[in-house]
Amino acid sequence: MRRLTTEIILKLLACALIIMAVYSYFAFKTYRAGIYDVVIHEMIQQYEHWYRKSKQMSAKPTAKHEIYNSWDEIPTSIKQYLPNKPDTGELVTNFFMQIGDFHFHLYAYCHFDEKYTNKNYFIISYFNLDHKIQDNHFISLVNRISIITVIFILLTSTLAWFSSRKIIKATSQLAEWSNNMASPKPIQRYKELDQIANNLQASYQQIQAINQRESKFLRQLSHELRTPISVLLASTQLLEKQGISAYPDLYLSYQRILRSGRHMKDLTESLLWLAKKNTANIIPENIDIKELTYFLLKDNSYLLHNKNIFIRITKGSKTTNTLVPATLIKIIINNLIRNAFQHSYSGTIYIRPAKDYFIIKNQVMSDRDDTTGFGIGLDLVQEICQAQKWQFKIKKTSSSVTACVRWS
Structure with a gap:
């Protein structure tokens, strides 16, 4: 069973992790969208710069940007790195392109020039990975997000600990008081x-x-x-x-x-x-469980009048002398014997007295209403055993009831 403090802290931490996961997802998504916007803006600026300068499209205006009049003009060595042909206003990318010993980020953008020519142009841009410019920005962003996440989790954990501490203190007082409600x-x-x-x-x-x-x-x-x-x-x-x-x-x-x-x-x-x-004032006495059993059997023998019942006694231990609360043991054994005698109508009653336990088994008839073998006697035995923390077990079958009391 979990403690309430653990439950509160775990749930708050789970909420914090979910919030930070969502935050990280949108942060990376926003960062990526921002990178794309920057790339597109730079590509359009390059296009307009070279158009105003030359009034015509050059195949290689810079080492970082190339502008083509149509998709077919783009060399196959470049198109093989692109996942698909971009539609108007669409940017496609491949984060790994190798030319010789150099590696690049490759971007392809289809730009519709509504200002000058009303035509589509394809702008190809390269960003050298060897400079690690974008990677540094990415790593810096990851580091910032990680730091924010750790700080957020620490603050949430601290808040959860202080909040749960007050709640747990109050509930602990209530739990302690419930054990002694007289206070x-x-x-x-x-x-x-x-x-x-x-x-x-x-x-x-x-x-x-x-x-x-x-x-x-x-x-x-x-x-x-x-x-x-x-x-x-x-x-x-x-x-x-x-x-x-x-x-x-x-x-x-x-x-x-x-x-x-x-x-x-x-x-x-x-x-x-x-x-x-109240058993606090009952003083333990040294008694013989077997002798007590014979005495109580004789005392309750009238209950077997006109019944075809046999009594079989087997000693459960070498000695049956023990130091126990004699009054309680007498009430228990007497009620168990009376219960067995009252609810038996034929057959054999097996009794096993011992130093630290007493077992009795009686036969019952399935065609009678009182075959449960229970009565006020067994209720009293159960009350005494609960008060003394003794073991009391009842085993019922269709033909018999076995009661066992163990006091040590």
């Missing part, structure tokens, strides 16, 4: 950037208000649910002690109540964590 908004000298800052601040405040309302609602909801859930679970424990298992008809209802109570307990803990989203 005061920087004062912008440009109206457009100030409008962007105002829009960002308004959006940030709106998002903050929404998050605060959401967190407040989740906290209140989780706290309001905790009391009745605790009473419900305590009542089920009391019924268990009083021997409700001796009454088969009531025991089935008791198990449904117990499962629902545990599910609501896990859900409220997840909602409470979502409301806090």
